[in-house]
Amino acid sequence: MRVVLAPMEGVADAFMRKLLTDIGGYDLCVSEFIRIVDQLLPRKVYRRMCPELNNGSKTESGTPIRVQLLGQDPQWMAENAYRAISMGSHGLDLNFGCPARTVNKNLGGASLLRDPESIYKIVKEVRGAVPNEQILSAKIRLGWDCKSRCVEIAQAICSAGAKELVVHARTKEEGYKPPAHWQYIKLIKDAIDIPVIANGEIWSKADYLKCKEISGCDDVMVGRGAIAIPNLARVLKGADKMSWLEVKEQLVKYSEFETRGPKEKYYPRRIKQWLRYIAMQYVECEALFIRVRAVKQTKEIVALLSE
Missing domain, CATH: 3.20.20.70 (Aldolase class I)
Structure with missing residues (x-):
């Protein structure tokens, strides 16, 4: 395949x-x-x-x-x-x-x-x-x-x-x-x-x-x-689904990159969209998604993801 x-x-x-x-x-x-x-x-x-x-x-x-x-x-x-x-x-x-x-x-x-x-x-x-x-x-x-x-x-x-x-x-x-x-x-x-x-x-x-x-x-x-x-x-292809902790590490890595340069203005919308989909597969993400959805500033979002 x-x-x-x-x-x-x-x-x-x-x-x-x-x-x-x-x-x-x-x-x-x-x-x-x-x-x-x-x-x-x-x-x-x-x-x-x-x-x-x-x-x-x-x-x-x-x-x-x-x-x-x-x-x-x-x-x-x-x-x-x-x-x-x-x-x-x-x-x-x-x-x-x-x-x-x-x-x-x-x-x-x-x-x-x-x-x-x-x-x-x-x-x-x-x-x-x-x-x-x-x-x-x-x-x-x-x-x-x-x-x-x-x-x-x-x-x-x-x-x-x-x-x-x-x-x-x-x-x-x-x-x-x-x-x-x-x-x-x-x-x-x-x-x-x-x-x-x-x-x-x-x-x-x-x-x-x-x-x-x-x-x-x-x-x-x-x-x-x-x-x-x-x-x-x-x-x-046969592997296990990655853990929530591993997913969160990817979110932080994504944030570190996408909050630098000209794409920073799109970051809040994109990270909220991503979290919405992750919350469909990881129950641990639901509370984080609710908290992130309530804020607008990039720095606040990054801080929440890094907790």
Whole structure:
């Protein structure tokens, strides 16, 4: 099996990727999406969004990372895909699943699920720009507001030349509400001849085994579960869940890094979001989450985490 860390925008930044891959178990990371509109982005944008490009496109622990692009113009997507590959990205990923309103209103992410022909054109153009030895992958949801075209969408991506597909087993309209409809991943997997990676509602080894049984997929991508249980990748491969004390050490390490530099202003919101997910898996976190949620200043939050 392979475990892939999901490209969670605003969550899985470079330091979070470092933190989780240092713990171990991940076979691949996908970067937060880089938004493509109507130009070839400068190299500094790629280095800012994916600083691992300066390290052979690997995290410090050696986990490969693949740049993800999001956009709707086939030509500009292709030109930027070639740039990412030329800078060392381990393959190239295309985002057709982001449910964010600001993305969708500009015809990006999941909005393209309503038009499989546009998805085909984007993938086809990008495939022509990306050397054949490089993996071109895509990430989709099951549709915009219904699942009836999920196989058609997957077949469009496959026939356009993608070599790997991640399927988040919900529609855009379903957001992140459980359950994940893994049975539709099985329909997709049976209809195309490229590897399929299952995504959605994998929080434990039991979830993984159930997902594998229903979807037929050995490989999985984990997102929110990865921040709820920081060693989830290892848990899926047979390890025990890390202790609350070990989790707290990771929170302190994260805080020490994210409270320095320009990202400090995002820290209170991000740490509260992280604690909310951890509290779902660790009862010891519940009281801490309540206390942190009541304060706004970074210094106060860090002090609470360090107690």
